[in-house]
Amino acid sequence: MKSNRVLRAPGGISLRLDVRAVTVVVVLVLAAFAASVVLIGTGDFPISAGDVVKTLAGNGNAGQEFIVNQLRLPRVLVGLLVGASLGLGGALFQAVTRNPLGSPDVLGLGQGATAGALVMIVLFSGSAAQVTVGALVGGLVTGLAIYLLAWKRGVHGYRLVLVGIGVSAIVTAVNGYLLAVSDIVDAARALVWMTGSLNGRDWDQVWPLLGLCAVLVPLVLVNARGLRMMEMGDDVSSALGVRVERVRALLMVAAVLLTATATAAAGPVSFVALTAPQLARRLTRSPGPNLLSSLCMGAALLVTADWASQRAFGADQLPVGVVTGVLGGVYLLWLLVTERRAGRI
Amino acid sequence: MSGTKNTYTRRSTVNRLAAENVTLAYDQRVIAEQLSVEIPDNSFTVIVGPNACGKSTLLRALSRMLKPRQGRVLLDGQVIQSMPAKKVARTLGLLPQSSIAPDGITVADLVGRGRYPHQGILRQWSTEDERVVQASMAQTGVAELADRHVDELSGGQRQRVWIAMALAQQTPVLLLDEPTTYLDIQHQIDVLDLCAELHEEQGRTLVAVLHDLNHAARYATHLIALKDGTVIAEGAPNDVVTAELVEEVFGLRCQVIDDPETGTPLVVPAARKARARVVATEAS
Amino acid sequence: MLVDSPPEQRAETAPAPPTRRVIRGLGLLVSLVILVLVALASIAIGAKGLSPEQVWHGLFQDTGTYGDVVVDERLSRTILGLLAGAALGLSGAVLQALTRNPLADPGLLGINAGASAAVVTAITYCGVTSLTGYVWFAFLGAAAVGALVWFLGGSRGATPVRLALAGTAISAALYGYLQAVMITDDAALGRMRFWTVGSLSSATDSTILQVLPFLVVGTLLALGLARPLNAVAMGDDTAKALGANLNRTRALSMLAATVLSGAATAACGPIAFVGLMVPHVVRSFTGPDLRWILPYATILSPVLLLGADVIGRVVARPSELQVGIITALIGGPVFIFLVRRRRTAQL
Numbered sequence: 001m002k003s004n005r006v007l008r009a010p011g012g013i014s015l016r017l018d019v020r021a022v023t024v025v026v027v028l029v030l031a032a033f034a035a036s037v038v039l040i041g042t043g044d045f046p047i048s049a050g051d052v053v054k055t056l057a058g059n060g061n062a063g064q065e066f067i068v069n070q071l072r073l074p075r076v077l078v079g080l081l082v083g084a085s086l087g088l089g090g091a092l093f094q095a096v097t098r099n100p101l102g103s104p105d106v107l108g109l110g111q112g113a114t115a116g117a118l119v120m121i122v123l124f125s126g127s128a129a130q131v132t133v134g135a136l137v138g139g140l141v142t143g144l145a146i147y148l149l150a151w152k153r154g155v156h157g158y159r160l161v162l163v164g165i166g167v168s169a170i171v172t173a174v175n176g177y178l179l180a181v182s183d184i185v186d187a188a189r190a191l192v193w194m195t196g197s198l199n200g201r202d203w204d205q206v207w208p209l210l211g212l213c214a215v216l217v218p219l220v221l222v223n224a225r226g227l228r229m230m231e232m233g234d235d236v237s238s239a240l241g242v243r244v245e246r247v248r249a250l251l252m253v254a255a256v257l258l259t260a261t262a263t264a265a266a267g268p269v270s271f272v273a274l275t276a277p278q279l280a281r282r283l284t285r286s287p288g289p290n291l292l293s294s295l296c297m298g299a300a301l302l303v304t305a306d307w308a309s310q311r312a313f314g315a316d317q318l319p320v321g322v323v324t325g326v327l328g329g330v331y332l333l334w335l336l337v338t339e340r341r342a343g344r345i
Numbered sequence: 346m347s348g349t350k351n352t353y354t355r356r357s358t359v360n361r362l363a364a365e366n367v368t369l370a371y372d373q374r375v376i377a378e379q380l381s382v383e384i385p386d387n388s389f390t391v392i393v394g395p396n397a398c399g400k401s402t403l404l405r406a407l408s409r410m411l412k413p414r415q416g417r418v419l420l421d422g423q424v425i426q427s428m429p430a431k432k433v434a435r436t437l438g439l440l441p442q443s444s445i446a447p448d449g450i451t452v453a454d455l456v457g458r459g460r461y462p463h464q465g466i467l468r469q470w471s472t473e474d475e476r477v478v479q480a481s482m483a484q485t486g487v488a489e490l491a492d493r494h495v496d497e498l499s500g501g502q503r504q505r506v507w508i509a510m511a512l513a514q515q516t517p518v519l520l521l522d523e524p525t526t527y528l529d530i531q532h533q534i535d536v537l538d539l540c541a542e543l544h545e546e547q548g549r550t551l552v553a554v555l556h557d558l559n560h561a562a563r564y565a566t567h568l569i570a571l572k573d574g575t576v577i578a579e580g581a582p583n584d585v586v587t588a589e590l591v592e593e594v595f596g597l598r599c600q601v602i603d604d605p606e607t608g609t610p611l612v613v614p615a616a617r618k619a620r621a622r623v624v625a626t627e628a629s
Numbered sequence: 630m631l632v633d634s635p636p637e638q639r640a641e642t643a644p645a646p647p648t649r650r651v652i653r654g655l656g657l658l659v660s661l662v663i664l665v666l667v668a669l670a671s672i673a674i675g676a677k678g679l680s681p682e683q684v685w686h687g688l689f690q691d692t693g694t695y696g697d698v699v700v701d702e703r704l705s706r707t708i709l710g711l712l713a714g715a716a717l718g719l720s721g722a723v724l725q726a727l728t729r730n731p732l733a734d735p736g737l738l739g740i741n742a743g744a745s746a747a748v749v750t751a752i753t754y755c756g757v758t759s760l761t762g763y764v765w766f767a768f769l770g771a772a773a774v775g776a777l778v779w780f781l782g783g784s785r786g787a788t789p790v791r792l793a794l795a796g797t798a799i800s801a802a803l804y805g806y807l808q809a810v811m812i813t814d815d816a817a818l819g820r821m822r823f824w825t826v827g828s829l830s831s832a833t834d835s836t837i838l839q840v841l842p843f844l845v846v847g848t849l850l851a852l853g854l855a856r857p858l859n860a861v862a863m864g865d866d867t868a869k870a871l872g873a874n875l876n877r878t879r880a881l882s883m884l885a886a887t888v889l890s891g892a893a894t895a896a897c898g899p900i901a902f903v904g905l906m907v908p909h910v911v912r913s914f915t916g917p918d919l920r921w922i923l924p925y926a927t928i929l930s931p932v933l934l935l936g937a938d939v940i941g942r943v944v945a946r947p948s949e950l951q952v953g954i955i956t957a958l959i960g961g962p963v964f965i966f967l968v969r970r971r972r973t974a975q976l
Binding site: 006008012013014015016098153222225228229231232233235236238239240241242243285287288 | 372408409410430431432433434435437438439441442443444445446447448449450458459461462464466467468469470471472511514
């Protein structure tokens with residue numbers, strides 16, 4: 001690739017950099033930061049961007065400090081972390097299944113987390129914390145079930161996708177049932193959760209997400225090279241020395257953990273996991289897994305979508321999941337058409 | 346024409362790659378049982394046999410793609426399954442039958458991926474890597490295509506790019522699974538000539554599965570004929586390729602003459618009765 | 630090759646030896662008997678226990694007693710189950726032959742999502758409040774999505790994975806829309822959460838009458854396509870060589886499948902997996918000849934649907950478990966089992 005540069009250091013150390021990809025990552029990080037600052041400033045009490053930055057640095061007045069640090073900053077941080085987790089999780093799923101449509105949305109992880117949450121809401125009238133735990137368990141169990149059911153001397157992309165679709169259909173039916181037998185209050189509450197929202201998220205959601213990302217993201221990035229080799233097929237990558245099944249299992253576990261945790265924190269935010277990797281790829285023009293850029297794109301995307309939702313519909317009126325759903329749906333249809341024309345699906 | 350069917354006898358030369366009493370199977374289908382094969386060092390070994398005789402399966406077992414249900418595959422005296430993956434990758438190179446070229450990848454990048462076993466997190470692209478990639482591309486004649494996208498190339502060119510990638514791995518042993526299928530005859534000969542070069546000039550050990558018996562006879566220094574998962578014969582082509590063997594393994598009546606170009610055995614299938622009669626009547 | 634016989638004759642798969650045909654014919658009769666028994670069970674068994682005399686009274690001497698009302702209800706339900714079941718099974722069999730994909734099912738291809746999205750649009754934006762009202766919308770929604778998935782999935786080049794993905798992706802998009810509407814409109818939430826779980830209980834005689842013409846037309850069309858579809862199932866090149874008019878057969882088949890599944894979904898709400906499971910089971914004992922698969926599917930699918938309905942009524946007394954849940958709980962594992970059985974290359 002023309003945009004590749006090699007950095008060499010003494011001791012035989014050399015690093016290969018895709019300049020374009022690095023630029024994209026930097027731009028996305030800046031964009032995410034800018035969107036965050038603006039988002040923090042949006043709401044019933046608007047705060048200018050300059051003041052936001054001052055307050056973040058510790059120089060704002062007491063009122064601003066409260067609004068920024070207690071109310072809005074955690075929400076934005078959750079948005080960034082959830083977006084990043086979904087972006088990275090989505091990229092991993094798409095790389096492992098070797099299919100741009102093999103995203104956790106399609107595979108039913110969102111449905112699984114919803115099932116967990118619904119069980120908590122409808123059957124146990126659980127508190128918010130319990131719902132979150134229920135969702136996490138639901139997502140993890142579903143991810144595990146899909147992987148195990150697709151495992152047959154190893155996991156091949158297509159089988160994973162189809163099993164995921166099957167599991168998704170079963171879980172969707174169960175969810176529909178729970179929704180139908182609940183009373184209308186629970187149903188409304190459940191529906192709010194199911195749509196994916198950043199409303200009311202605070203520091204309680206930030207720490208677990210932050211901790212998980214801090215552990216998983218480096219772990220995943222270390223295996224990025226092996227994943228890149230695996231694009232060429234199991235045979236070739238095995239021959240090159242990649243421990244294919246081990247890497248795949250590790251990355252799938254990471255992807256499921258990231259997606260399930262993100263979904264537990266914010267509800268199933270549709271389409272971020274699907275679109276972030278695709279958009280990142282279009283920007284970097286690199287055919288590889290694009291893990292880091294997908295992560296940054298996811299974060300930027302979600303925060304921007306939340307800001308758009310706030311501006312267009314007023315603060316807290318429409319959950320961010322609706323906006324991502326609509327945008328994602330449109331993008332998905334376009335993707336289907338172009339991928340199909342290129343024969344890549 | 347020695348048949349080494351059920352016993353494993355150690356030869357005097359040290360062989361790097363060998364299968365010892367292996368049973369190979371996919372799910373319920375057993376392809377070979379108690380199969381033992383040794384790949385002589387510095388040879389160009391070709392495995393031949395009719396469809397579904399287990400030749401590709403054997404190659405997959407030798408290359409660590411397939412784990413034998415029983416028995417073991419030895420590389421440099423160690424059981425291949427328990428060796429670290431990268432170490433095996435530095436010794437054994439594989440050109441599989443089916444490989445996927447990632448979208449939009451250039452030739453130079455794809456060949457470069459062959460350097461993976463020699464790289465690490467902090468050693469991502471050394472000057473040695475660069476040199477080897479250039480040399481591999483030059484050797485396979487794809488150096489001018491370095492910046493082209495692999496999906497734009499013809500079948501023959503693509504195959505040479507994959508071979509360049511396997512070469513970039515710099516392995517002393519190279520396994521090729523049907524490298525000439527889907528190529529036209531000129532490219533088939535090109536690829537085989539390249540293999541001969543790698544064997545003779547660089548001293549590599551090559552193991553290839555070929556479906557064309559004449560090609561195998563012409564290029565191989567050591568031939569292994571398989572049928573139904575059993576070794577029917579192995580040895581130098583001159584010894585192994587006889588009319589009786591071809592009939593036994595392939596069920597084809599033929600006569601074997603000397604290839605006018607190389608002196609190696611050339612299989613000439615027997616004519617169908619009708620045409621032979623026509624020829625005979627015309628001649629009379 | 631047989632160059633002397635005209636194409637249509639060659640298209641005929643060799644007639645099975647007489648004994649096999651007799652056995653299959655007998656099998657069909659046996660299936661019919663089973664169907665009648667299941668239908669009777671559907672009338673006699675339910676959440677509200679009825680004695681045999683009450684059932685008899687309700688069927689033949691309808692005078693308006695409590696028992697008669699219940700029987701009436703169950704009769705409508707059974708009739709709907711028969712019609713919808715047959716429609717779903719036929720639709721699935723046709724889709725599987727058309728796409729040469731044994732994993733095709735109208736539900737997986739997004740038809741249910743299309744119907745749901747259309748219905749919610751009807752409720753919220755068109756002020757439609759009765760089932761008879763939204764039947765048309767559901768039907769149109771199903772048809773539109775069916776066509777869309779067909780084109781996006783690659784029409785001729787459709788592989789199992791492509792179609793399933795196209796269907797799932799479109800479903801995901803449409804369900805997103807559905808959620809957005811439900812979250813902003815309470816009335817929609819109230820109605821949709823019941824409709825989206827497929828059930829035989831909300832049907833009335835008028836609904837049945839509304840969808841009946843479509844079901845009849847669709848069934849006749851599908852049954853008539855058996856022979857041309859046999860040719861299509863063998864692959865494009867072979868089919869052309871045999872003289873089948875590919876495009877026309879394809880278009881008509883898609884039409885039949887969509888009409889049938891659309892009408893069934895419009896009347897009952899989305900019910901998944903019936904169209905997948907029954908043709909599969911049928912194929913295992915009839916082989917790939919659609920002239921046998923289609924009739925068997927027509928008879929055995931209602932057996933499955935009504936059976937599931939009866940189970941749903943019995944298992945959760947005094948309330949009931951909708952048939953859509955039961956079919957998903959049975960069908961999902963069956964689907965996964967089928968996916969596992971196939972070799973990766975065939976997917």
